[in-house]
Amino acid sequence: MLEQFTFVGFLFLVALFLGLFMFGVPWLLRLRPRKSSSYKSDPYECGLRPHGEAWVQFKAQYYIFALVFLVFDVEAVFLFPWALAYHHLAFYAVLEGVIFILLLTAALIYVWRKGALEWM
Amino acid sequence: MTQLVLFVIFGAITLAAAIAVVTARNLFHAVLWLLLAFFGVAGLYVLLEAPFFAAAQLFIYMGAIGVLIIYALMLTRGVMRQQVPLVNDQWALVAVLAVALLAVLSWLFLQHTWPTVDQAVGPDSLRTLGEALVDPGRYGFPFEVASVLLVMALIGAVTIVRER
Numbered sequence: 425m426l427e428q429f430t431f432v433g434f435l436f437l438v439a440l441f442l443g444l445f446m447f448g449v450p451w452l453l454r455l456r457p458r459k460s461s462s463y464k465s466d467p468y469e470c471g472l473r474p475h476g477e478a479w480v481q482f483k484a485q486y487y488i489f490a491l492v493f494l495v496f497d498v499e500a501v502f503l504f505p506w507a508l509a510y511h512h513l514a515f516y517a518v519l520e521g522v523i524f525i526l527l528l529t530a531a532l533i534y535v536w537r538k539g540a541l542e543w544m
Numbered sequence: 545m546t547q548l549v550l551f552v553i554f555g556a557i558t559l560a561a562a563i564a565v566v567t568a569r570n571l572f573h574a575v576l577w578l579l580l581a582f583f584g585v586a587g588l589y590v591l592l593e594a595p596f597f598a599a600a601q602l603f604i605y606m607g608a609i610g611v612l613i614i615y616a617l618m619l620t621r622g623v624m625r626q627q628v629p630l631v632n633d634q635w636a637l638v639a640v641l642a643v644a645l646l647a648v649l650s651w652l653f654l655q656h657t658w659p660t661v662d663q664a665v666g667p668d669s670l671r672t673l674g675e676a677l678v679d680p681g682r683y684g685f686p687f688e689v690a691s692v693l694l695v696m697a698l699i700g701a702v703t704i705v706r707e708r
Contacts, residue, residue, distance in 0.1 A: 425545065489615075494604070502687065505670050527692065
């Protein structure tokens with residue numbers, strides 16, 4: 425079992441290396457502007473000077489998007505073993521999974537009809 | 545041997561990140577440490593030969609719950625910017641309760657005989673789980689109730705947001 429995860433561990437090390445590499449190279453080479461100014465230390469935003477704070481209070485509406493994402497993430501995790509067993513299931517067992525999907529589809533339609541998915 | 549080394553590594557990641565969660569003075573940093581703790585637990589699931597739970601841990605906890613907590617923080621005004629104090633005036637009472645909880649949990653942990661099985665986890669264990677999930681005699685009912693629970697969570701959230 426663990427041998428199958430060797431590749432995942434390898435990818436993990438590559439990802440770790442890439443992250444450290446991008447932070448480490450400028451640090452090692454001491455890459456910094458010769459003359460520092462407030463313009464140069466601004467975060468880059470398509471060439472425009474950013475204004476205002478980044479730490480602002482967001483609308484409660486965004487929470488709905490995160491929650492819809494969570495609900496369908498959980499649904500996917502529930503449905504995956506069901507889908508794997510699909511060929512070994514009786515008809516009513518397949519129907520149970522379909523009911524599961526239909527209930528959540530109804531919830532999605534409800535959220536949609538309420539206009540909670542409109543961009544504000 | 546490899547398993548032991550990996551267990552120590554992932555256990556250390558989980559514990560260190562969990563300690564960092566409660567000692568971080570910035571709430572946003574605490575959330576990021578919490579995600580690292582979730583990752584450590586996913587590694588422990590892999591060592592337990594439960595790759596499905598490891599994937600579910602990454603999907604749901606690191607992915608969805610992490611995003612949800614960060615969104616919840618972004619809804620609060622300025623809370624995550626402040627260097628919040630770590631203790632309030634009830635810290636002594638909490639310390640006593642925490643030690644008591646630790647004592648009870650340790651006692652239960654030591655007292656319980658942990659059953660083990662001889663056979664290894666089969667390659668089609670996930671299919672067995674899928675069959676058990678929709679078997680009316682086993683987890684069929686909880687499976688359907690889970691979908692109702694998810695629907696309730698969505699409707700509740702929409703109701704709360706609409707009221708504002």
